[in-house]
Amino acid sequence: xxALIIVVSLYVLCSLVLLAYGIQCYILxxxxxxKRKEKIAAQHLRMGYFDSVTDESRYPKVVTQLPMYNEKSVxxxxxxxxxxxxxxxxxxEIQVLxxxxxxxxxxxxxxxxxxxxxxxxxxxxxxxxxxxxKAGALQNGLDYTDAEFVAIFDAxxxxxxxxxxxxxxxxxxRPKLGLVxxxxxxLNKNASLITRGQAMGIDGHFMIEQAARSWNGLFMNxxxxxxxxxxxAIETSGGWQHDTLTEDMDLSYRMQLAEWETEYVPDLExxxxxxxxxxxxxxxxxxxxxxxxxxxxKIIPLLRQKKVPLFKxxxxxxxxxxxxxxxxxLLIALLTMPVLYYVKIFLPPIWFGLVVFGMILAxxxxxxxxxxxxxxxxxxxxxxxxxxxxxxxxxxxxxVNNGKAVLEALLNLQSPFHRTPKKGELKGKHAYRPIKDITxxxxxxxxxxxxxxxxxxxxxxxxxxxxFLMLYASGFLFVGIISIIHFRRPELIDLKAKLPTxxxx
Numbered sequence: 001x002x003a004l005i006i007v008v009s010l011y012v013l014c015s016l017v018l019l020a021y022g023i024q025c026y027i028l029x030x031x032x033x034x035k036r037k038e039k040i041a042a043q044h045l046r047m048g049y050f051d052s053v054t055d056e057s058r059y060p061k062v063v064t065q066l067p068m069y070n071e072k073s074v075x076x077x078x079x080x081x082x083x084x085x086x087x088x089x090x091x092x093e094i095q096v097l098x099x100x101x102x103x104x105x106x107x108x109x110x111x112x113x114x115x116x117x118x119x120x121x122x123x124x125x126x127x128x129x130x131x132x133x134k135a136g137a138l139q140n141g142l143d144y145t146d147a148e149f150v151a152i153f154d155a156x157x158x159x160x161x162x163x164x165x166x167x168x169x170x171x172x173x174r175p176k177l178g179l180v181x182x183x184x185x186x187l188n189k190n191a192s193l194i195t196r197g198q199a200m201g202i203d204g205h206f207m208i209e210q211a212a213r214s215w216n217g218l219f220m221n222x223x224x225x226x227x228x229x230x231x232x233a234i235e236t237s238g239g240w241q242h243d244t245l246t247e248d249m250d251l252s253y254r255m256q257l258a259e260w261e262t263e264y265v266p267d268l269e270x271x272x273x274x275x276x277x278x279x280x281x282x283x284x285x286x287x288x289x290x291x292x293x294x295x296x297x298k299i300i301p302l303l304r305q306k307k308v309p310l311f312k313x314x315x316x317x318x319x320x321x322x323x324x325x326x327x328x329x330l331l332i333a334l335l336t337m338p339v340l341y342y343v344k345i346f347l348p349p350i351w352f353g354l355v356v357f358g359m360i361l362a363x364x365x366x367x368x369x370x371x372x373x374x375x376x377x378x379x380x381x382x383x384x385x386x387x388x389x390x391x392x393x394x395x396x397x398x399x400v401n402n403g404k405a406v407l408e409a410l411l412n413l414q415s416p417f418h419r420t421p422k423k424g425e426l427k428g429k430h431a432y433r434p435i436k437d438i439t440x441x442x443x444x445x446x447x448x449x450x451x452x453x454x455x456x457x458x459x460x461x462x463x464x465x466x467x468f469l470m471l472y473a474s475g476f477l478f479v480g481i482i483s484i485i486h487f488r489r490p491e492l493i494d495l496k497a498k499l500p501t502x503x504x505x
Contacts, residue, residue, distance in 0.1 A: 004342055011335045014328045015362075021325050022362030024318050025369040031212035036376070039215050043265050049169035056088040060171065062164055062228070063147035067097040067137045069130070071155035072104040074273070074422045076111045078155050083115045083122065087164040093145055094122040097137040099130045132242035134224075139240040147231065154225040156273040156422045158187065163270065167228045170263050178233030178260030179252060181210065182226040182268035188276065188423070194482070195274045197390045198281065200370050202274075207266055207373035214264035219256050219316045224248035226270040233260045244298060246291030249320075253299045257306055273422055278482045282401045282439070284420040289323040289402040293409035296320035326402035333399070333446060333472045337453040363468075367391070396472055397479025400443045440487070443480030447473050 053059070064082050068075055075098075082094055098108050108124060115122050125141055132139065138152065149168060153159055167180045183206045189199040206223075213220040222229075224246075234240070237255040244250050256262060275281040296317070303316055367388050374384040408415055450473035457469070 007335055008339055008343055010331065011339045014331045014335070018325060018328050018332070019362040021318065021322070022365035025365035028209050028212040029369050029372055031216045031218075032208045033372075035215040036211070039211070040267070043170075043267060046169050047166040047265070047268070049172060050165040056091060059088050059091040060149055060168055061091050061093070061147045062087065062149045062151055062168060063093045063095055063141075063145040064151040064153065064164075065095045065097055065138055065141050066153055066155065067099075067134045067141075068104065068108075068155040069099045069133075069419055070102045070104050071100065071422060072102060072107050074155045075100075075104050075107045078153060078157060078159075079108070079111045079115070079122075081158045082153060083120050084161055085159060085164050086161045087168075089119060089121060092121065092164065093147055094120065095141045095145065096122065096124045097141050098124055098126055099133075099137055132240070135240040135242040135247035138247075142231070142234070142239075149228055150231055150234065151228045152225055153270070154272070156187075157184075157225055157270055158272070159226070159270050163268070164228075166268055167265070170265070171228075171230060174261070176259070176261050177263060178230045178237075178255050179222055179262045180228045180268070181214075181220070181222060181262065181264045182270045183207070183210075183264075183266045184223070184226060185269045185271045187271045187273050189274065191274070191276050193390050194278055194281065194394070195276055196387055197394045198274045200374065200384065200387055200391055201395075203377055204366070204370040204373045207376055208369050210264045211266055213315070213319070214262055218312055219253060219319065220262045220264055221249040221319070222252035222262075226268075226272070230260075233258075236260075244291050244294035245287050246295050249292060249295045250298065253295065253316075253320075254302070257299075257302055275420055276423060277421070277486045278479065279486050280421050282398065282479075282483070283418045285398055285402055286405040287418065287420075289326065289405035290409045290415070292320060292323050293406050297409070323402055323406055326399040327406050329396065329399040329472070330403045330446075333450050333469075333476075336469060337449075337456065340453075340457050366395070392471060393475045393478045396475025397443060397477075400439050400446065400476070400479075404439065440480045440483035443476045443483070447476035447480060450476060 050059070064085075066078055066082060068078075075096075079094070079096060085092070096108055096112060098105065100108070112122050112124050123144070125137075125144055127137065127140060130136065142150070149171065151164060151167070163182070167182065170180045171177050184202055186195070186199045186202070189195055210220055210223075212218070225248075233255050234251065237251060237258045237260065240247055240251060252262065275284055299320060300317060303313055308316065370388070370391065371381055371384060375381055407413075450469050454469040454473055
């Protein structure tokens, strides 16, 4: 009896917490909508600040850092794109922070030499070891520049020519502004169902969540790329630290706790590559999930010490712990069968209605946010609606992968850093292959478990949960099967293909 009470209590608790995360999507959507017109109009005016500035001395000095490790398929592309940005050469320095151990070294060196011969202020900085990985490379790069501002791009991004002019404009006459973050867009959105689903999730985060937080005085995170820091903000906030896998979220929170302001600009768009291999996507999500919880463990005590206002504190906790939804989903999937088998509950109509309403509210929160984000991006809602089932399958199926990441973070277990392989513009037989593990087997087993639960309770008084059991079963089976297919048939890359070139506007 005690065991049953514990199981049922845990089941109810997980359901209520998932409901809270679902409602959070509506709150962020409301916060976005109430500020959108005012902020977008002001940001458009600000981005045009340098349009009439001809005196180069009025341009602040900027260093653009390009951290990379074994990025042979995209290294030359991003270097050319950054070199083509329309910013006075005398005021713009480029650092290629190359920790590579493969053919990337040759691609980087040849590209940098070519650009140097054309007068570009660019250098390659290599370390004797990879201590701190990306965070260590970024911190090390600051020792070699006196620039006032620091722009950062991951290797798979292709910044537009006007990125620096538009982003640096926000810092003018705003001495407490420490960070400007741009919005990710997608180079290969239409490659597959997997990339379309990822694109919609990214759009929801960048169009709604980031804007809602930034525009309403809440904590916003740097997304690791496509942003510009005031150097002083980095240095006075403790610099880049590598005790979490999400050094970007860590630094941006410490920076805001030190009273630096942030600005998110949705119309400052930077296209990037989305992982086309589901295993590469899972590697990326694992790193983000584990790093976010590591950052939550580190930052939440600092929020309490700072005595952050209650609403702002709650929003920060929900933000930092968002990946907790995945282990919660796992627990719900595992506990549903024993709870429904042993607990026979017959609810009065009003309570039954409230339960149904709560389940629908929790489930439809993310979908509502995604659809509104697509509307304001300019996509046709009807076409995007067809992607919602795929989004739900992918989101549910990732629960095993991300649940494992959250558990490792909570238990302080160490795991190696796995980069996300990039496809780039190259095709052929020398691909970077993502790390595979046995999570696909667990996903399949859980899928069959949930399918068995669905069949057991279909048509009984507990039919209310049947659709959710079917969603869990479908999600686990979908991600598990696709993981095996991509494991057996990886994308190939041809290193001899011609890279695209970029010219200054």
